[in-house]
Amino acid sequence: xxxxxxxxxxxxxxxxGALLAVDRLTLDIARGEVFGFLGPNGAGKTTSxxxxxxxxDPTDGDxxxxxxxxxxxxxxxxxxxxxxxxxxxxxxxxxxxxxxEFVGVNYGLPARQASARGAELxxxxxxxxxxxxxxxxxxxxxxxxxxxxxxxxxxxxxxFLDEPETxxxxxxRVLVREMIRQLARRKTVVLTTHNMDEAExxxxxxxxxxxxxxxxxxxxxxxxxxxxxxxxxxxEIDAPQEQDAQRIxxxxxxxxxxxxxxxxxxxxxxxxxxxxxSNRLPEILQRVQSVGARVGSVHMRPVTLEDVxxxxxxxxxxx
Amino acid sequence: MRLxxxxxxxxxxxxxxxxxxGLSLMFAPLFVFIYYLMTGGTGSTSYAVLVINxxxxxxxxxxxxxxxxxxxxxALRDLSYKSGNPLLRVSLADDQAAxxxxxxxxxxxxxxxxxxxxSETLAxxxxxxxxxxxxxxxxGDLTNPAYTIAxxxxxxxxxxxxxxxxxxxxxxxxxxxxxxxxxxxxxxENYIPGLLVMxxxxxxxxxxxxxxxxxxxxxxRRIRLTPVSSLEYLGGLSIWMTLVAVLSILITFxxxxxxxxxxxxxxxAAILIDIIAALSVIAIGLIVACLSKTVSQAFVIANFxxxxxxxxxxAAFPLPRPTLFNLFGHAVxxxxxxxxxxxxxxxxxxxxxxxGIKDVAFEIAALVLLTLVYFGVAxxxxxxxxxxx
Numbered sequence: 001x002x003x004x005x006x007x008x009x010x011x012x013x014x015x016x017g018a019l020l021a022v023d024r025l026t027l028d029i030a031r032g033e034v035f036g037f038l039g040p041n042g043a044g045k046t047t048s049x050x051x052x053x054x055x056x057d058p059t060d061g062d063x064x065x066x067x068x069x070x071x072x073x074x075x076x077x078x079x080x081x082x083x084x085x086x087x088x089x090x091x092x093x094x095x096x097x098x099x100x101e102f103v104g105v106n107y108g109l110p111a112r113q114a115s116a117r118g119a120e121l122x123x124x125x126x127x128x129x130x131x132x133x134x135x136x137x138x139x140x141x142x143x144x145x146x147x148x149x150x151x152x153x154x155x156x157x158x159x160f161l162d163e164p165e166t167x168x169x170x171x172x173r174v175l176v177r178e179m180i181r182q183l184a185r186r187k188t189v190v191l192t193t194h195n196m197d198e199a200e201x202x203x204x205x206x207x208x209x210x211x212x213x214x215x216x217x218x219x220x221x222x223x224x225x226x227x228x229x230x231x232x233x234x235x236e237i238d239a240p241q242e243q244d245a246q247r248i249x250x251x252x253x254x255x256x257x258x259x260x261x262x263x264x265x266x267x268x269x270x271x272x273x274x275x276x277x278s279n280r281l282p283e284i285l286q287r288v289q290s291v292g293a294r295v296g297s298v299h300m301r302p303v304t305l306e307d308v309x310x311x312x313x314x315x316x317x318x319x
Numbered sequence: 320m321r322l323x324x325x326x327x328x329x330x331x332x333x334x335x336x337x338x339x340x341g342l343s344l345m346f347a348p349l350f351v352f353i354y355y356l357m358t359g360g361t362g363s364t365s366y367a368v369l370v371i372n373x374x375x376x377x378x379x380x381x382x383x384x385x386x387x388x389x390x391x392x393x394a395l396r397d398l399s400y401k402s403g404n405p406l407l408r409v410s411l412a413d414d415q416a417a418x419x420x421x422x423x424x425x426x427x428x429x430x431x432x433x434x435x436x437x438s439e440t441l442a443x444x445x446x447x448x449x450x451x452x453x454x455x456x457x458x459g460d461l462t463n464p465a466y467t468i469a470x471x472x473x474x475x476x477x478x479x480x481x482x483x484x485x486x487x488x489x490x491x492x493x494x495x496x497x498x499x500x501x502x503x504x505x506x507x508e509n510y511i512p513g514l515l516v517m518x519x520x521x522x523x524x525x526x527x528x529x530x531x532x533x534x535x536x537x538x539x540r541r542i543r544l545t546p547v548s549s550l551e552y553l554g555g556l557s558i559w560m561t562l563v564a565v566l567s568i569l570i571t572f573x574x575x576x577x578x579x580x581x582x583x584x585x586x587x588a589a590i591l592i593d594i595i596a597a598l599s600v601i602a603i604g605l606i607v608a609c610l611s612k613t614v615s616q617a618f619v620i621a622n623f624x625x626x627x628x629x630x631x632x633x634a635a636f637p638l639p640r641p642t643l644f645n646l647f648g649h650a651v652x653x654x655x656x657x658x659x660x661x662x663x664x665x666x667x668x669x670x671x672x673x674x675g676i677k678d679v680a681f682e683i684a685a686l687v688l689l690t691l692v693y694f695g696v697a698x699x700x701x702x703x704x705x706x707x708x
Contacts, residue, residue, distance in 0.1 A: 055543055075546035089541045093332040105324040106545035134335070150541065 006031050006080070006188050007052065007158050011061035014047050014212075021047040023212040024061065029158075034180065034189040036203030036220075038196075040313050044212035045192055046162075052190070053083050053160055066157065079107060082156035086163040086192075088143040089150075092136030096122055096146055099135060100153050107154035114153065121149040126175060141172040148176060152183075159183055162192045177202065196306035206305070210313045224303045227262075227273045227311060232303045233281070235270045236296030237288060244292070251291035256284065262311055268296075273303065273311070321547050325555020326562075329529070333559070343525060344567045347518025348574035354514060355578045358507040363400045365408045366469035367427040369418045370395070372411060377438040380446040387438040387484065394480045395431075398472060402505055406472055422459055428469035430458040431477075444485050499583060499672030508580050512666035515589075516634040516659045518571050519597040522564055523628065524621050526604020529556055531617035534608070534705060549702040557601050557694070564597035584669035588676040592665045595686045599658035600628065602693035609700040632659040649681060658689040 007029040014022040022044045029035045039045045050056035052063050054074045063070040065077040091099050097118050104114025122128045125145040130138060135146060144167050151159060164180065165173050180202055183189055193199050199206055200220045207217040216223060224230055237252060239245040249265050256263045256272065259280075264271040272284065277300060288295055333340050358364050374388025398406040410427070412418040421427045436453050443451035455477060459466040482489070530553070533539040542552060568590060582589060603624050611617035629635045631654050640652035654660040665682035668674035676683070 053544060055540070078544060078546050081544070083544050085537075085540070087537065089537045091328070091332065091538055092536070093335045094328065098328075098331055102324060102328050103541065103545065106321055106542065106547050108320075108546065111324075 004031070005029060005064075006066050007190070008064040008067075009048075009052065009061070010064065012048065012051055012058050012063060013060040014044075014051060014056065015059045021212050022051070022058075025209065025212075025214055026061075027207060027214070027217065029188055029190060031157075031188055032184060032186070033204045034184045034191060034202050036199035036206035037190055037192045037209070038194075038199055038206055038309060039209040043210045043313070045209060047212075048209070049160055049162070049190070049192060053081050054078050079154065080157045081160065082151035082154065082158070083160045084148045084151035084162060084164060086166060088147045090135040090143060090146060093134060095132050095134055096127055096138070096149075097131040099146075100149060103150050104153040109154060117153055117155070118149070121152055122146075124179065125149050140167050141169050144168055145172060145176065148179070156187070158188045158190065160190045160192070163194065164191070165193075165195060165198050196304065196309055200305040208309060208312050215312045216308075220305050223308045224305065227303045227308055229275045229277070230303050231273075231277055232301055232307055233272045233277045233284070234299045234301070235272075235284070235288065236268055236298075237265075237270055238268060238294045238296055240292065240294060248291060248293050252288055252293050255287045255291055259284075259287075264311075271307075273307070321551040322555045322558065325547075325552060326559045329556060329559035333563075340563065343563055344570055346521060347514070347567050347571040350514055350518060351511070351571055351574045351578065354510045355507055358505070358510075359404075363402065363404045363406075363505040363507065364465075365405050366429070366465055366472065368395060368407045368409050368469055368473060369412045369421060369427045369430045370409055371413065371415055371418060371430065371432045373435040374433045374437040375435050375439070377442040379442050385438045385442050385445075385484075387441050387480075388433040391433060391477055391480050394476050395473060398476055400505060404505075407469065419458055425460070425463060425465075428459065428463065428465040429473055431473055432456040432458065441481070441484050444487075499674075504671055505579065507578065508670065511575050511580050512663055512670055513634045513636075514575075515568065515571060515593050515666060516596055516632070516662045517629060518567060519564055519593060519600050519662075520625065520628040520632075520634055520659055522560065522597055522600045523604040523607065523625050524618060525563070526557075526560055526601040527607035527611065527617040527621040528614050529560065530605065530608035530701070530705070531611045531614045534611065535613045539705060543706055549698050549706050553605055553694075553698055553701055557598065557605070560601050561594065561598055564601070565594055568593045568597065582670045583673035584675060584678075588679065589666055589669045591676075592662050592669075592679070592683060592686065595683070595690055596659050596662035599686060599690035599693055602690055602697050603628070603658075605697035606693065606700060609697065609704045628657060628659050632657045633663045634659055647681070655685065656689070658686050658693070661685045661689070 005028040007027070009025055009027040012022055012025040013020070025048055037045055037049070047056065051058045054070050054077055057071075065080050068077060070077040091102070094102065097115065100118025100121060101111060101114045104117055105111050109117065119128070119131060122131050125148065127142060127145055127149070130142060135143065138146065148161075148164065151161070161180065164176055168176060180189060180191070191199065191203055203220060205217060205219050206223065208215045216226075218226075237249070239248040252270060253263055253265050256270070260272045260274045262273050270288070281298070285295055285298070370392055372388040372392055374386070376384055376386035376389075379385050392409060392411070395407050395409045396405070400406060412430070415430075415432065418427070418430045422430050433455055434453050437455070440451045440453040457470050457473065459470055530539070533542065572586070572590065604621060607621045607624060608617055610620055631638060633654070638654070640654050642650040642652055644651050661682040665679040665686070668679055
């Protein structure tokens with residue numbers, strides 16, 4: 001029987017000494033789904049993915065690939081998995097076709113079949129004229145596409161794509177995006193990215209993790225709806241005297257946070273989420289002005305996935 | 320299949336780095352050629368000897384002329400290897416200070432000073448005056464290894480000449496028995512076993528740096544994503560490097576043979592031993608790769624085993640080997656844990672003493688066993704350090 005979820009993550013945990021990098025991560029990723037796996041730097045994304053693809057043994061928990069534990073049969077599981085890493089991992093002294101054939105045979109394909117499959121992929125990714133070119137001589141965008149082809153050569157059922165659009169020119173980006181959409185018709189795609197537009201455009205569902213813990217999962221629309229009524233109010237504020245700025249900004253937050261617990265104020269920009277923002281605008285402005293702040297521009301726009309991400313993970317810079 | 324896939328990948332990468340392959344293949348033959356040149360282009364070193372012949376010919380009791388100084392110089396010039404190559408390059412000098420300067424600067428190994436009364440003394444001795452004495456002087460730098468050899472040869476030749484002239488009785492005669500064909504071997508031929516092993520010892524760099532390249536560039540991570548095992552990966556790399564080593568060994572043997580080297584025993588056995596030695600060195604190089612993250616790190620670390628493999632195994636020069644314990648009648652020392660030790664011993668036996676494969680069975684067995692152990696350690700360590708999950 002074919003399992004409904006080709007990729008199941010069960011209480012996946014990884015510790016490096018005292019550091020808990022991934023904390024009981026549980027996910028079910030469906031067949032034909034593009035799943036965005038999001039998180040700030042150091043959130044535990046790479047560690048989680050490395051465990052899912054068999055590069056790293058979990059401290060606890062398990063990953064089921066097509067219903068089988070990766071712990072019980074890593075070699076078998078790896079045949080179902082294709083990984084396109086963020087950095088281009090290529091053999092500079094092999095031609096494009098040679099490295100596709102090399103990787104294909106390593107996955108168990110007969111040499112001739114691996115070569116034919118490689119040629120097919122090069123064609124699909126607009127690299128057929130470069131089949132006999134050494135990888136070291138390709139342009140950055142071509143290397144990126146070859147990097148993707150190497151993940152696909154054994155026709156895996158589950159694809160892990162790490163920042164697939166990074167380093168691509170607009171033409172290549174469209175090509176790769178189209179390829180991911182085509183893949184998603186037949187395969188499960190796990191997409192790791194910092195680019196929220198990319199995730200929003202491509203992912204059916206996203207998960208956001210931070211400090212090794214899963215914060216939310218859901219469709220981008222559902223996550224955005226979770227932030228008020230799906231709109232966001234941004235107000236540029238200022239203090240009459242520069243030396244009063246910090247005091248006034250604190251006062252603005254103090255008077256609005258009881259109404260809008262998620263209120264943020266950074267770089268003179270006040271961001272509010274909540275229901276019925278347009279009707280409550282006069283009251284908001286009156287409160288802001290009542291503590292001595294001057295109101296600049298007022299802007300209302302739909303909530304984006306980036307807003308959700310920042311709301312959940314904060315604005316603090318990460319290592 | 321994956322094993323051969325690795326071999327093919329190595330071949331494809333190597334054919335695009337032909338100059339590196341060329342250097343790998345030519346290094347050992349070049350060494351052989353350099354040693355050939357070092358032995359004077361004849362296969363055996365001729366030692367430079369300076370002679371100040373102050374001797375004045377004298378008349379024997381029967382009236383015949385005795386020019387003993389000239390005759391000793393001729394006797395020195397007549398000394399030769401069995402191949403006919405001269406043992407000594409004899410030059411005459413007049414000025415002792417200038418001659419000593421040449422010896423000090425190592426342009427000559429030894430200075431022989433024949434006194435003016437040399438012929439007169441010998442003639443007197445022949446005439447029955449057994450109290451007649453004189454002194455022949457040797458001047459040399461005793462720290463110069465060439466001095467020891469040249470001085471012994473000069474003294475032996477002079478002693479033989481004097482003994483023949485005086486007919487003085489000798490209570491003891493020395494009898495020398497050359498083992499195998501050792502008396503027929505040229506100095507160049509004596510270097511060959513060590514050189515052949517040294518050639519494969521240098522493979523330690525390539526063996527350490529090849530996986531390190533995959534580690535540094537991240538391509539090992541791509542391999543780790545596939546079902547390839549450490550054994551398949553390292554096995555494939557080792558097969559390729561062994562093929563390169565075999566080619567290098569064959570070229571080295573051909574070069575040596577072209578320059579006059581002849582083996583007394585079966586050449587096939589010698590080649591087999593050298594190939595196994597190459598495999599063992601590759602295994603040691605792979606262990607180095609396990610401890611490296613970059614190619615330059617692998618290169619630096621590889622120098623450490625290289626020192627052991629070259630200088631403690633007898634490949635570069637013989638070293639004392641204190642016995643740790645006995646095994647099947649063989650004294651085992653620390654050097655026996657280094658595979659090239661057995662290769663050097665076996666090659667010496669084959670080349671010089673004409674030993675057959677049965678005569679070096681112990682060395683071959685030790686070599687194979689150590690190769691398997693080192694390769695096993697490499698695979699285990701690689702799994703732990705580079706393929707760890």
